[in-house]
Amino acid sequence: MKTYLDCIPCFFKQALEAARLAGASAKTQKRVIDELAKALPEFPLTSSPPEMGRIIYQLINKITRTKDPYLALKDKGNQLALDMEHALRKKINNSHDRLLTATELSILGNIIDYGAKNMLDVEAEMAKILEEENRVKTLADKDNFHYMQFREGLGEARTILYLADNAGEVVFDKILIEEIRRYAGNKKIIYAVKEKPIINDALIDDAYVCGMPEIAGVISCGADAPGTILSLCSRKFLEIYNRAEMIISKGQGNFEALSLEKRPIFFLFMAKCPVIAREVGCNVGEMILIGNSA
Amino acid sequence: MKTYLDCIPCFFKQALEAARLAGASAKTQKRVIDELAKALPEFPLTSSPPEMGRIIYQLINKITRTKDPYLALKDKGNQLALDMEHALRKKINNSHDRLLTATELSILGNIIDYGAKNMLDVEAEMAKILEEENRVKTLADKDNFHYMQFREGLGEARTILYLADNAGEVVFDKILIEEIRRYAGNKKIIYAVKEKPIINDALIDDAYVCGMPEIAGVISCGADAPGTILSLCSRKFLEIYNRAEMIISKGQGNFEALSLEKRPIFFLFMAKCPVIAREVGCNVGEMILIGNSA
Numbered sequence: 001m002k003t004y005l006d007c008i009p010c011f012f013k014q015a016l017e018a019a020r021l022a023g024a025s026a027k028t029q030k031r032v033i034d035e036l037a038k039a040l041p042e043f044p045l046t047s048s049p050p051e052m053g054r055i056i057y058q059l060i061n062k063i064t065r066t067k068d069p070y071l072a073l074k075d076k077g078n079q080l081a082l083d084m085e086h087a088l089r090k091k092i093n094n095s096h097d098r099l100l101t102a103t104e105l106s107i108l109g110n111i112i113d114y115g116a117k118n119m120l121d122v123e124a125e126m127a128k129i130l131e132e133e134n135r136v137k138t139l140a141d142k143d144n145f146h147y148m149q150f151r152e153g154l155g156e157a158r159t160i161l162y163l164a165d166n167a168g169e170v171v172f173d174k175i176l177i178e179e180i181r182r183y184a185g186n187k188k189i190i191y192a193v194k195e196k197p198i199i200n201d202a203l204i205d206d207a208y209v210c211g212m213p214e215i216a217g218v219i220s221c222g223a224d225a226p227g228t229i230l231s232l233c234s235r236k237f238l239e240i241y242n243r244a245e246m247i248i249s250k251g252q253g254n255f256e257a258l259s260l261e262k263r264p265i266f267f268l269f270m271a272k273c274p275v276i277a278r279e280v281g282c283n284v285g286e287m288i289l290i291g292n293s294a
Numbered sequence: 295m296k297t298y299l300d301c302i303p304c305f306f307k308q309a310l311e312a313a314r315l316a317g318a319s320a321k322t323q324k325r326v327i328d329e330l331a332k333a334l335p336e337f338p339l340t341s342s343p344p345e346m347g348r349i350i351y352q353l354i355n356k357i358t359r360t361k362d363p364y365l366a367l368k369d370k371g372n373q374l375a376l377d378m379e380h381a382l383r384k385k386i387n388n389s390h391d392r393l394l395t396a397t398e399l400s401i402l403g404n405i406i407d408y409g410a411k412n413m414l415d416v417e418a419e420m421a422k423i424l425e426e427e428n429r430v431k432t433l434a435d436k437d438n439f440h441y442m443q444f445r446e447g448l449g450e451a452r453t454i455l456y457l458a459d460n461a462g463e464v465v466f467d468k469i470l471i472e473e474i475r476r477y478a479g480n481k482k483i484i485y486a487v488k489e490k491p492i493i494n495d496a497l498i499d500d501a502y503v504c505g506m507p508e509i510a511g512v513i514s515c516g517a518d519a520p521g522t523i524l525s526l527c528s529r530k531f532l533e534i535y536n537r538a539e540m541i542i543s544k545g546q547g548n549f550e551a552l553s554l555e556k557r558p559i560f561f562l563f564m565a566k567c568p569v570i571a572r573e574v575g576c577n578v579g580e581m582i583l584i585g586n587s588a
Binding site for chain 1: 299300302303304306307310320323324327328331332334335339
C-alpha cells in the first residue's frame with residue numbers, strides 16, 4: 001500500500017508522541033518535528049507507510065539518543081496479556097467455534113498498539129476485549145472477514161509463516177496457533193518478529209516472554225520497520241516466506257507493507273485509521289480478515 | 295497564546311483540506327505539504343497559531359492560485375444562518391433570560407467553522423444547535439462561563455468593539471447585538487471583520503449579507519489572519535480597539551491571538567481542540583465565556 005497524503009499529519013503526531021515517550025525536552029521535541037519536516041519532501045509517496053515509519057523512528061532515536069523508547073510499554077503489554085491468558089482460554093473453551101473465537105481474539109489483541117492509537121489505556125482496552133461479547137460473535141460470512149476461506153487455507157497448508165505485530169499481542173497469537181494445531185493437526189509453524197526495536201513491535205525477547213517457543217518456531221524477519229518490508233528482510237526469512245504455503249499477517253503495518261504482494265497471505269488486523277478503512281473498504285475499528293490468494 | 299507542538303500535525307491536516315477545497319491535484323497537494331514542511335523549522339513557537347495559520351493559507355493560495363477557496367462554503371454558511379434567523383429569535387422570545395440565550399446561541403454559532411472542525415456537515419450542526427435544549431440552559435455560574443460579569447460589563451460600557459469570527463456566525467452575532475441593545479440601551483457598537491479572505495472568516499460582504507449594518511457599525515480590522523493579530527491591524531482599527539470600553543472577541547482564533555492582551559476583553563467561543571482545552575482548563579466542545587479584565 002502506498003502512503004497517502006493524509007498519513008502525513010499522523011506521522012508528525014506519532015513523532016511527537018514517540019519523542020515525548022523517549023523523555024525528550026520541548027526543545028528536542030521541536031528538533032524532532034523540524035528534522036521530520038526537512039526529511040518529508042524527499043520521501044516518495046509510492047513507498048509504504050512502514051517505510052516512512054522506519055525512517056521517522058530512526059530519526060527520533062538518533063535525536064533523543066534512545067534505542068527503545070517503547071520498552072517499558074512493551075513489557076507492560078506482555079505482562080497484561082499474560083495475566084489475561086487464563087481468561088482468554090476460558091472464553092475459547094466456552095465458545096461454539098474454538099478456531100473462530102481464537103481468530104477473533106487474536107485480531108482484537110491487535111488493539112495493543114501504541115503507534116496508531118495514542119496514549120491508549122491498555123488495561124481498559126484489555127478488559128474491554130474480554131467484555132465485548134458482541135464483537136466476538138459469528139462473523140463468518142461478513143465482508144472483510146473471510147473466515148471460511150481462512151479455515152480452509154489452514155486445513156490445506158503444511159507450512160505456515162505467522163508474521164507478528166506488537167508485543168503483548170504475542171500471547172493472543174500463541175493461543176490462536178494452539179487452536180490452529182488443534183483444528184488442523186500438526187504443521188510447521190514459524191512465528192516471525194522484528195530484528196530491532198521499532199515502536200512497540202514484538203522482538204525475539206517478547207516472543208520468549210510470552211511463551212511462543214513452546215508452540216512455534218520463532219525467528220526474526222531481519223528488519224526493523226513497523227511492517228514486514230521484504231526488501232529489508234534477511235535471506236533466511238525470505239526463504240521461509242517464499243516457501244510457506246500460507247502466511248498469516250498480523251496488524252495494520254504488515255498489511256500496509258504486504259498488501260500488494262502475491263503470496264497466499266491472510267491479513268488479520270483492526271482497521272485503526274480512516275486511510276486504511278478507505279483502502280480496505282471498511283469502517284474504522286472494524287475487525288479485518290482478508291485473503292490475498294495468489 | 296503561543297503555538298504548541300501539538301498544533302503542528304493539525305497545521306498539516308488543515309493545509310491538506312484547504313488545498314483540496316481549492317481543487318488542487320494530488321501533485322499540488324503534495325507540493326503544499328512539502329512547502330509547509332520547509333517553512334515549519336523557521337516558524338517560532340512563541341508566535342500564536344493564527345500567525346502560523348496566516349502564513350499557511352497564504353502559501354496554499356499561492357501554490358493553488360486561488361484567492362478565496364472557502365467562498366462557496368461561506369456563502370452557504372451565511373444562507374443557512376439566515377434561514378435559521380426566525381427560529382433563533384423564537385428561541386430567544388421563549389427563554390427566561392433573553393441576553394443569556396442570545397449569548398449562548400452566539401457561541402454555539404461558532405460551530406460554523408471549517409478550519410478546526412473538518413468537513414463539518416453544517417446543516418446537521420445547525421439543526422443540532424436548535425435542538426440542543428440541554429446546552430442552552432442557565433450556565434451563569436459555571437467555570438469558564440462568566441455570564442454575570444459579562445452582563446455587568448455590557449451595562450457599564452459605552453462603546454463596544456465586537457470582533458467577528460466566521461461567516462454565517464455573523465447572523466448569530468447580529469441577534470446577540472440586538473439583545474445587548476435591548477438589555478443595556480443604546481451603545482456605540484462596532485463590528486470588526488477581516489480585511490481579506492482567510493479560511494472562512496467573515497469579511498465586509500458577509501457582514502452586509504447577514505444584515506449587520508442595520509444594527510452596528512461595520513469595519514475591517516485591516517488584517518488577513520485567522521485571528522485579530524494586533525500588529526497586522528490598521529491604525530483606524532487600533533484606535534477603536536484602544537478606546538473601546540469593552541471588547542467582545544468571538545471564536546478560538548481571536549482567543550489565540552488576544553489571550554495575552556490587557557484590554558477589557560470577553561472571549562466567547564467553543565473549545566474545539568485539546569490544545570485550547572488545556573490552555574483554558576476545560577473540555578473539548580465546551581462553551582466558553584471568559585473575561586480578561588484589565
